[in-house]
Amino acid sequence: MRLLLTALLLLGSTVTAAAGFRTPESLVRNVYAHYGQGAPEFSSGLPRTSEAAAQFFDPSLAKAWTAPRREPYDFLVQSPRWKLGPVAISILRKQFDRTYVAASFDNQGRRVSLNFIVVKGPDGWVILDVETPHDSLRLFLEQFRK
DSSP states (O other), rough: HHHHHHHHHHHHHHHHHTSSSHHHHHHHHHHHHTTTTSGGTTSSOOOOHHHHHHHHOOOOHHHHHOOOBOOBBBBTTSSSSSSSSSOOOEEEEETTEEEEEEEEEEETEEEEEEEEEEEEEETTEEEEEOOHHHHSSSHHHHHHHO
């Protein structure tokens, strides 16, 4: 019985993992969970797999996220390496079908602020784009595409 319960819990966690996120804040929080100092699968940055892309991004951005590229740094932490401090997440505004979420954190002594533009898809919240004062994730990925 215990084995059956464990199997059902694991199956349930994989089904919900592919379904977006329940709130804009949880979406951004889960992005930065991949930049921690723990298990290898959660320490290498947000995966470039099609499964992760479908879970976190709008379909058009998911395609760009998984495309081959040679970028000089990870856009989501604005650096090739990271040791993040606490991540502050707040809703900036809700406008029509989009919600703007601010994320701020310290990365190796440097303050980083990003604005996530998220939309609610049929399976939950996903990222439409991420902006800095000078760039956006879409433009960044296009610029360094092979």
